Amino acid sequence: MNQYNILLDPAKMPDAWYNIIPDLPAPLPPPLHPGTLQPLNPSDLAVLFPPGLIEQEVSPKPMISIPGEVMDAYRLWRPTPLRRAYRLEKLLNTPAKIFYKNESVSPAGSHKLNTATAQAYYNKISGIQELTTETGAGQWGTALSIACSMFKMKCTVYMVRVSFQQKPYRRSVMQVYGAKVVSSPSNTTDYGKKVLAELPNTTGSLGIAISEAIEVAAKSGGKIKYSLGSVLNHVLLHQTIIGQEAKLQMASIGEYPDVVIGCCGGGSNFAGLAFPFAQDKLRNGKKIDFIAVEPKACPTLTRGLYAYDFGDTGQMTPLLKQYTLGHDFVPSGIHAGGLRYHGVAAELALLVKVGVMRAVAYHQNPCFEAAMMFSQTESILPAPESSHAIRSAIDEALKCKESGQAKTILFNMSGHGHFDMTAYDDYLSGKLEDFELDQKAIDAAEAKIPKVG
Numbered sequence: 001m002n003q004y005n006i007l008l009d010p011a012k013m014p015d016a017w018y019n020i021i022p023d024l025p026a027p028l029p030p031p032l033h034p035g036t037l038q039p040l041n042p043s044d045l046a047v048l049f050p051p052g053l054i055e056q057e058v059s060p061k062p063m064i065s066i067p068g069e070v071m072d073a074y075r076l077w078r079p080t081p082l083r084r085a086y087r088l089e090k091l092l093n094t095p096a097k098i099f100y101k102n103e104s105v106s107p108a109g110s111h112k113l114n115t116a117t118a119q120a121y122y123n124k125i126s127g128i129q130e131l132t133t134e135t136g137a138g139q140w141g142t143a144l145s146i147a148c149s150m151f152k153m154k155c156t157v158y159m160v161r162v163s164f165q166q167k168p169y170r171r172s173v174m175q176v177y178g179a180k181v182v183s184s185p186s187n188t189t190d191y192g193k194k195v196l197a198e199l200p201n202t203t204g205s206l207g208i209a210i211s212e213a214i215e216v217a218a219k220s221g222g223k224i225k226y227s228l229g230s231v232l233n234h235v236l237l238h239q240t241i242i243g244q245e246a247k248l249q250m251a252s253i254g255e256y257p258d259v260v261i262g263c264c265g266g267g268s269n270f271a272g273l274a275f276p277f278a279q280d281k282l283r284n285g286k287k288i289d290f291i292a293v294e295p296k297a298c299p300t301l302t303r304g305l306y307a308y309d310f311g312d313t314g315q316m317t318p319l320l321k322q323y324t325l326g327h328d329f330v331p332s333g334i335h336a337g338g339l340r341y342h343g344v345a346a347e348l349a350l351l352v353k354v355g356v357m358r359a360v361a362y363h364q365n366p367c368f369e370a371a372m373m374f375s376q377t378e379s380i381l382p383a384p385e386s387s388h389a390i391r392s393a394i395d396e397a398l399k400c401k402e403s404g405q406a407k408t409i410l411f412n413m414s415g416h417g418h419f420d421m422t423a424y425d426d427y428l429s430g431k432l433e434d435f436e437l438d439q440k441a442i443d444a445a446e447a448k449i450p451k452v453g
Ligand SMILES: Cc1ncc(COP(=O)(O)O)c(C=O)c1O
Pocket: 110, 111, 136, 137, 138, 139, 140, 229, 230, 231, 263, 264, 265, 266, 267, 268, 269, 270, 337, 338, 339, 383, 385, 386, 414, 415, 416
């Protein structure tokens, strides 16, 4: 009898997050202040984030306890199932074993709720009543809207214009949870007005939406804080609940992965699954192939520069040493809106730079082809972002078929695609475009990266 779902006893859910910083093979280059370009003082972040999250940004502790109220929120959908993809394996006729962690079962439909609940909690206990944020695909905005409604807080979401138009029901979902949703760029911020005046027909980008959300928090006189859905250490930290559960689940059936795969926007779902396994590679030299998968339309890790850059287009965030395509790079309007980000988390960038992890990039059509195979075998309809991880997992399994190796492959099914049906419609009717990214466009955006470090 096939054991499809490997479930974890709720009593065994990990009660601390894993912080990779002390295990990194080289010190993490410090974030820089956007005004002075000098190393940032953690107190400079106080205008945007509450003390609990700032502490996690720079903490040297390897494990950080998950507060009881956050554990309680997690119990609404965690532990999530680990599933063996027997049916997909059969379709591929591969000797590889394929496992995936199913984060689509969260009420938000993705992994994003793991950090949204934690961020809402730390803001709430510091007396904050209102959060502002950006969203690309709508998944992060949905997660923060749900978390704010759980902790009885107000929430304003700047939604990238192309997604606002492609996914009207995502907007409605956020409104159901009480959030205010604004199409970005907008007339509600000085930065949004400037962009609209210069580029009235822009598709928008995560970089622009972040600038708008930050401006609202920075000008609120301390009443409103800003919340980010990826990239920063505290976000990656909160997501490590995924990999820690997966480790326990795999161990419970005597398995351990040879390959760990995740799609990569800012890096949080990939890091969330990969970092707890990376601990074994960094501390004990365990052989694991880590693959971050990105779109060819936004190839941050595969074609970007390793350099200090801003996290947003308006140059308001601290600068992180990361792989970047340039802070004002606007990717084509691919359907994986959550992967349209010019930069990536500094910890992940460092691990790719030193060769502990690697990255690959795909066009969207082969990803949707993989999503169709996955839907028709595993019965879960994946988000366009997650389809990138599925494509890579399938390709790794097909390589095993050629070589005869029976590798164990684990990937993160970061979210479902129930609000992405325009994308599937386009794919099914042959209308989905694969955007070739000209090196000149990358060079032009990279020329604007500040010359530091
Ligand atoms: C389902 C899903 N997966 C992945 C991502 C990419 O973000 P990250 O790289 O932070 O996991 C997003 C972002 O919105 C998403 O919605």
